[in-house]
Amino acid sequence: MAAQRNRSKESKDCSELVLLCLFLGIPWEAGARQISYSIPEELEKGSFVGNISKDLGLAPGELAERGVRIVSRGRTQLFSLDPRSGSLVTAGRIDREELCAQSARCLVSFNILVEERVKLFGIEIEVTDINDNAPKFQAENLEVKINENVATGMRFPLPEAIDPDVGMNSLQSYQLSPNKHFSLRVQSRANGVKYPELVLEHALDREEEAIHHLVLTASDGGDPLRSGTVLVSVTVFDTNDNAPVFTLPEYRVSVPENLPVGTQLLTVTATDRDEGANGEVTYSFRKLPDMQLLKFQLNKYTGEIKISENLDYEETGFYEIEIQAEDGGAYLATAKVLITVEDVNDNSPEVAITSLFSPVTEDSPLGTVVALLNVHDLDSEQNGRVTCSILAYLPFKLEKSIDSYYRLVIHRALDREQVSSYNITVTATDGGSPPLSTETHFMLQVADINDNPPTFSHVSYFTYIPENNARGASIFSVTALDPDSKENARIIYSLAEDTIQGAPLSSYISINSDTGVLYALRSFDYEQFHELQMQVTASDSGDPPLSSNVSLSLFVLDQNDNKPEILYPTLPTDGSTGVELAPRSAEPGYLVTKVVAVDRDSGQNAWLSYRLLKASEPGLFAVGLHTGEVRTARALLDRDALKQSLVVAVQDHGQPPLSATVTLTVAVADSIPEVLADLGSLESLANSETSDLTLYLVVAVAAVSCVFLAFVIVLLALRLRRWHKSRLLQASGGSLTGVPGSHFVGVDGVRAFLQTYSHEVSLTADSRKSHLIFPQPNYADTLISRESCEKKDPLCLLNDSKFPIEDTPLVPVSFTFICTLFLLLKKIGFTFNALSPAGKAGTQREPKRTMGGSCAQRRRAGPRQVLFPLLLPLFYPALCEPIRYSIPEELAKGSVVGNLAKDLGLSVLDVSARKLRVSAEKLHFSVDAESGDLLVKDRIDREQMCKERRRCELQLDAVVENPLNIFHIVVVIEDINDHAPQFQKDEINLEISESVSPGMGTILESAEDPDISMNSLSKYQLSPNEYFSLVEKDNPDGGKYPELVLQKTLDRETQSAHHLVLTALDGGDPPRSGTAQIRILVIDANDNPPVFSQDVYRVSLREDVPPGTSILRVKATDQDEGINSEITYSFLGVADKAQHVFSLDYATGNILTQQPLDFEEVERYSMNIEAKDRGSLSTRCKVIIEVLDENDNSPEIIITSLSDQIMEDSPPAVVVALFKTRDRDSGENGEVRCSLSRGVPFKIHSSSNNYYKLVTDGALDREQTPEYNVTITATDRGKPPLSSSKTITLHITDVNDNAPVFGQSAYLVHVPENNQPGASIAQVSASDPDFGPNGRVSYSLVASDLESRTLSSYVSVSAQNGVVFAQRAFDHEQLRAFQLTLQACDQGLPALSANVSLRVLVGDRNDNAPRVLYPALGPDGSALFDTVPRAAQPGYLVTKVVAVDADSGHNAWLSYHVVHASEPGLFSLGLRTGEVRMARALGDKDSVRQRLLVSVRDGGQPPLSATAMLHLVFADNLQEVLPDFSDRPTPSDSQAEMQFYLVVALALISVLFLLAVVLAIALRLRQSFSPTAGGCFESVLCSKSGPVGPPSYSEGTLPYAYNFCVPGDQMNPDFNFLTSVDHCPATQDNFNKDSSSMLLASILTPSLEANKILKHQAPPNTDWRFSQAQRPGTSGSQNGDDTGTWPNNQFDTEMLQAMILASASEAADGSSTLGGGAGTMGLSARYGPQFTLQHVPDYRQNVYIPGSNATLTNAAGKRDGKAPAGGNGNKKKSGKKEKK
Secondary structure, three states: OHHHHHHHHOOOOHHHHHHHHHHHOOOOEOOOOEEEEEEEOOOOOOOEEEOHHHHHOOOOOHHHHOOEEEEOOOOOOOEEEEOOOOEEEEOOOOOHHHHHOOOOOOEEEEEEEEOOOOEEEEEEEEEEOOOOOOOEOOOOEEEEEEEOOOOOOOEEEOOOOEOOOOHHHOEEEEEEOOOOOEEEEEEEEEEOOEEEEEEEOOOOOOOOOOEEEEEEEEEEOOOOOOEEEEEEEEEEEOOOOOOOEEOOOEEEEEEEOOOOOOOEEEEOOEEOOOOHHHHOOEEEEEOOOHHHHHHEEEOOOOOEEEEOOOOOOOOOOEEEEEEEEEOOOOOEEEEEEEEEEEOOOOOOOEEEEEEEOOOEEOOOOOOOEEEEEEEEOOOOHHHHOEEEEOOOOOOEEEEEOOOOEEEEEEOOOOOOOOOOEEEEEEEEEEOOOOOOEEEEEEEEEEEOOOOOOOEEOOOEEEEEEEOOOOOOOEEEEOOEEOOOOHHHHOEEEEEOOOEEOOEEHHHOEEEOOOOOEEEEOOOOOOOOOOEEEEEEEEEEOOOOOOEEEEEEEEEEEOOOOOOOEEEEOOOOOOOOOOEEEEOOOOOOOOEEEEOEEEOOOOHHHHOEEEEEEEEOOOOOEEEOOOOOEEEEOOOOOOOOOOEEEEEEEEEEOOOOOOEEEEEEEEEEOOOHHHHHHHHHHHOOOOOHHHHHHHHHHHHHHHHHHHHHHHHHHHHHHHHHHHHHHHHHHHHHHOOOOOOEHHHEEEEOOEEEEOOOOOOEEEOOOOOOOOEEEOOOOOOOOOOOOHHHHOOOOOEEEOOOOOOOOOOOOOOOOOHHHHHHHHHHHHHOOOOOEOEEEOOOOOOOOOOOOOOOOOOOOOOOOOHHHHHHHHHHHHHHHHHOOOEEEEEEOOOOOOOEEEEHHHHHOOOHHHHHHOOOEEEOOOOOEEEOOOOOEEEEOOOOOHHHHHOOOOOOEEEEEEEEOOOOEEEEEEEEEEOOOOOOOEOEEEEEEEEEEOOOOOOOEEEOOOOEOOOOHHHOEEEEEEOOOOOEEEEEEEOOOOOEEEEEEEOOOOOOOOOOEEEEEEEEEEOOOOOOEEEEEEEEEEEOOOOOOOEEOOOEEEEEEEOOOOOOOEEEEOOEEOOOOHHHHOEEEEEEOOOHHHHHHEEEOOOOOEEEEOOOOOOOOOOEEEEEEEEEEOOOOEEEEEEEEEEEOOOOOOOEEEEEEEOOEEEOOOOOOOEEEEEEEEOOOOHHHHOEEEEEOOOOOEEEEEOOOOEEEEEEOOOOOOOOOOEEEEEEEEEEOOOOOOEEEEEEEEEEEOOOOOOOEEOOOEEEEEEEOOOOOOOEEEEOOEEOOOOHHHHOEEEEEEEEOOOOOOHHHHEEEOOOOOEEEEOOOOOOOOOOEEEEEEEEEEOOOOOOEEEEEEEEEEEOOOOOOOEEEEOOEOOOOOEOEEEEOOOOOOOOEEEEOEEEOOOOHHHHOEEEEEEEEOOOOOEEEOOOOOEEEEOOOOOOOOOOEEEEEEEEEEOOOOOOEEEEEEEEEEOOOHHHOOOOOOOOOOOOOHHHHHHHHHHHHHHHHHHHHHHHHHHHHHHHHHHHHOOOOOOOOOOOOOOOOOOOOOOOOOOOOOOEEEEEEOOOOOOOOEEEEEEEOOOOOOOOOOOOOOHHHHHHHHHHOOOHHHHHHHOOOOOOOOOOOOOOOOOOOOOOOOOOOOOOOOOOOOOHHHOOHHHHHHHHHHHHHOOOOOOOOOOOOOOHHHHOOOOOHHHOOOOOOOOOOOOOOOOOOOHHHHHHOOOOOOOOOOOHHHHHHHHO
16 A cells, blocks of 8 residues: 555656655665566576566666665675666576575565655565586595404495585485495485495405495486595494593684684594504584585594684674594594684674655755765674764764664755865764774755856946947947756846947847847947947846846947038138139238148048149148148249139048048139139130020930930830739739839849849738848848848838838948938839838747746645645654564564554554655565554464574564654564474485394484474484484483484394384474384305396497497395305406407496497497305306497599680589598498589589589689589488589680670760870770670760761771870860760670760860950051040049950959059049040040050960050040140130030930930830740740740840749749749740839749759859959950941850950949930940941850859959949049939
8 A cells, every 4th residue: 555655656646755764764665565586596697687667667777777786784795676677687696505605495585665656675686506416425535444253234324425406406326336345325314315335245254354345326317417425445344332422512602703714722532442543533514514514624633623714703703513423443432513603893893875856956954954874883792882973074974773773964054156066975884993984975966056147257348339330230248147957047137238329229229138148239429329228138047037237338430431521711601602812912821711621530531631622823832731721832923813713622530531521612812802803804705606506505404304204104104004913913913012112223124233132032822012132241240140141021012112220130231321322213213112120039038937837836835735744754753762572473464563653652644645665674564554553464473583592582663754754663473383303314324234232222313303402303213123222311401312222133044124113202292293113134254156137238339339338237146144145256267359349347237338339340249247255156147239320421523624724605514523431331321412502503413323413503603713622522321411513614615695885875075275285184994894805995986976087087996095186186175075976895705895975075275365346447548546534533434445355264253454654543443344534534644535445355375465555535425536646735714615515415415315205115026026026034924825025134144043942832932043944935025113122023933944044054153243443354355347237156156255354334323324325225325336236236145254154243342342443433524414
């Protein structure tokens, strides 16, 4: 019942169980049941005993988890637990005899402790005996001395052999070697032990034979049989009629156990009244076990007993030795020696940890029990009294519990942070002198609680951050430490709530809760605030959590982000320019005015410097560098103009520096009226005709602009209508629309993405929305980390989403530039779709859990529940006296011993509540859980428990819990008369010669009675007879033994045997008795000759019997007794051969073999044997031995014929070898059969007369097996069969049955062009497994994709080694690849061959110089020139050098360099673009005609180059370009300039209008005439119906398909931009005004044809809009003609790649030259009028950027931090027009 209740409680919360164990000290419960196993002895280590996990109800792997271990006290551990299999295994060798000696049952008991269940299980293992010991005599030689007058029939006891085994494996029988004087009688004692007696059969005659040698053999009954022998030497002496007599029947001595070896204990003495040799007495041990025999040494002559080995009180405290005294006449006397060993303090105490509660929480209260210890000392009394102690500095103390139990309790408070574990040493010291001690070490872990808050490494932190920082950038990291462990030490960081300038702190700063890294959520402005103060909180994850705060100061560092602001001079409110006066008489250094400016930045960024950029009269004025003062540099002259204009630049010292300019007008006059008068005189008359012309021009420009604007509006309306229809179609088709406008910029049809993104799209079949994730490009300096990007928070693309401001990803481009592009595209009709977050997932902290996985809180115990268990132990010491009970033995199971609960003061309810139970080493009692009675659990046998002790007491421990207490119980077992006296042998055999005189006494074996007092042995009785009487004698210890006395002379002829009954009785009521049968044999003389049992003996003998084998035993009998009946045997008239082969034992008649027999030599032997007794009487018999044949000859194999060379194509049944067999045996032993080894393609055919043929039995393959080792085995039919084998080697000859095989299925070779003719370019190799000529391979060319007539002029192949040689130098530009077919052929008959393809790729080398396409010479051979406006500002695009290179890859990357310039520094040349721009403004001294010598160099090694001469003329119109140029400066006419600009504007607008009308008409016509020739976006925009229109290429953009790959799992899409599309029939309209949505829809539309098309063209370069210093060159081409025909040459197809790329780059960058013309793609304004649209072929198939396969990114914007080049040039007027 208790075990069931414990198992039910195991299902409760583990936290409650741990709490109860810690506070209440629950002891380990004794086992609820006994588990028994049985194993044989001598098992190997690790042998399986039993499945302990199954018997305990556990899984095999739970042994270690539940803390299952073996608890055994004071003995060697014989068994161990296997935690893997859950089995109980042996821990070492187990010897049953060493453990249990001669006990009938050998039981090993121990306990198994299940710590988790708090249970002890009793284990009982029975070790069964095996026959591993042979019977052994104490001595190898035994001397028996017999007086010659001893009558026949006299018996002489011999020493019995000792066999430690039990049962059938113990001693069973004795045998005596045959002799004529003695025989052997085996007697059994009452305990079943057998002992031999030597019986005198014939009278001895010392004169005839003085010594007799006998062999006594003791055999056991085991399997196999074991035996031991002793040599018995019988010496015949003269008459001796007195037996030795001991001085005392029993000797007693007490000795301490620490006596040294060799110490004499006592001397026994026996006297003999005989004289001479008959009176000499020798002493020997009688019936002494081997263990005691090794302990003591007996002097056989003096009777001195000494110690031969150390004594051990703990092993044996008492020895009982029987000493035998023997005189010369073989008379014996016995005496007992009782040795008592006294205990000394020679054993150290032992400490066993019964229970250990580790780990213990650091907040455990004082007095908590953490361990329960048990101490034990094998010594007794004072030597066994043990005290325990621990080190004083430990926060624990030991408290004495019941008996030998100690409790280790907490004495001082624990702190895991100071000491996380304690290595506790318990010292146990006994009370001996000198005292002995032992130490036990164990580790106690301290469990952590959350008692330490996190601690920051600094009291406060400060850090710096530059203003204008990137949003999401990491700015600082704080670290806090918590000395606790696990969850209590896991720190969570947060920011205290605060506001900064009205905004919450969380909008400025965020912190990573796990790492403490702080991120900036917005860009800081130093001018807004200089410093931020915040509190960082670090909280642990304990329960309850603890936290600490630290202050963090964030200082914002200034950056140069504000340009200087000019305070003076300021423009007047009416818009006029202020005028400063400078008197004409001003001297040099005169202060004219002062420019005042300030900068909002601080420090060096606010240091301002002033410099003069431009002056109408250079050298007249000077500006102070740091003061801004404008002073005269020289005196004013009369020729100086009245009005002077100065442009002053104010620049700060930031990096990079920022500047501002101001224009000063200085009037040279002494007063203001003078200034007005001078200005009036200088004013020219207004020309009325010029004013009229200006007015007309303005009106014309306005009219044309209005008409053009109206046309554009109508066109846009039509486009919007079409777009609306397409949107409806897209909505119905489920396409996905909307793309974030902040991610690209451009105009209609021209969209360049600002940044490359990997877009992940999650689509559903019934949704019009998609979920896209745009990861940030740089995780290092943004708030959004890689982990947060992988959270897959969806972002919805909505059609009505607005332009994002705060929620858009951070794009490293200028905000002003983005806003400008946004407004521009908004005005021209684009609709922007931005990303809007679908939702924000809030973080919710997971509730804490306990270690057990439960969130339930622990219920605290009430005050009464805690107080009562703590106070109860205070009253228990008064109850700790032992409780005594007395019961008789052999009570029935379940009998009541006493009410234990009542005696302990417990109620019936307390029995189960406090788990009352008893424990002992062997549990014989149990407690009734309902009544509290102590019950008998098992049979109680006082004799088995207490042996012969007068007082028998059983010690028990009663254990109660809540609180833990142990009580001592003593149960006294009283004796009852349950045993009868018993003799060791049921039959006593005695041999007495009839010559023995009356009065001779013989000591008989005494009976044993295990009972005590009156129930023990009382007296002996002998059955009535006339020859013998019984005498009782007393031992010194109070025992009695019988002695048989001869009363009357014996007569063998009258009665040869006497049978008596000896009875032993005890004094019980009623009395019990035991009997033994006494058999007395009388010995007599003999006078009869021997007689054989048979006249003829016949025997059949196998020829393989070994020498020494007994064949048969001839038997002759003699009716006489004693020496006259002894018979000897001998051969009579036997041949010498037979005498050498056989031997005859003269005493036993046993015939043995001396030599091996051979049936093949002699088949039959015949011999005569004679038997003779001691009286010379004899008889004869005949022995016939027939030898039987055995299979002792192995067969022989003889090879008659052998063919060792076999063709591999030989057919089956071809004879390979001929052999025969032979066997010398006869019958079935000589019949032979043959067999072959397995796995060979051969078999054996039997022929006549033991001949066999070896023939082929299957196909042969030399390539797999070139030779066979064939083993022929010949086996006869004998039993067992014999066999012999012979191995022959057969070689297989090769035939050509394998074709050559190439090492690869196809070969690919890369050969650089311009290779050396005759050089090796590749090598093919083929192998042929055949041998010789069949495996010799030759190579040849059989086919090629080149012309067969010219194949030999390209390549050749070596027939021997397969090396392929180039016969000419290859040219990459002419031949890029070709394929060959090579053949490998062997030399066999017939020849076999194989083919393989070899593809040769010709690699490019830099062998073509760049070719300049523009500027080109005119038709007449003259050099063309480009005009440059005089007002061109720095950065103005003058012209562009266009060149191509016929090479490819890096060899075609072109760079441009200025070799010579007529005016160095005036122009700059783009390194990669070839663009010639103004480096500075044109000066007055600069010539209007300039020359530039430009070098174009490729990227090959070595590089090749070409040069071009540029002629540049500065002029505002063509009329100024005259043969003669005047170097004199002409005054500027502002009215004429205005008219010029108006004319140019009118012309441009008119041309644009005209081109727009023509283009619209052409598109309509193309739709009507070519309905299937749609745009190039079929691969991405596919529909079966809808309007069709031509692609819009007029803006200078090439068609590209955007490949957006969405795999099935929608987790890792691939987004490839700008993949050139070869061709695709359009079934849907091209990009319209809302191309942003159409672009994404086209991307998400899958097309199988598009995937095929994309495989033909590699992706373009990573960035085709490089900055000036990083743009790569174009692939080469040749210049086209001026006729407009399509070029046929391959190089013509690539002629204008550079121009096309440049035009597309400008269009993508929003270049000011985009509107250069509707049909010229913006080229005519820059490269001359000869480049029109008709010269621009469709390069969709060949446009690529060499050396790259990456996608398009805004790399230039990232590097420079500016708008792309060309977007902010100095062509201001053109820029204004474009904005309009």
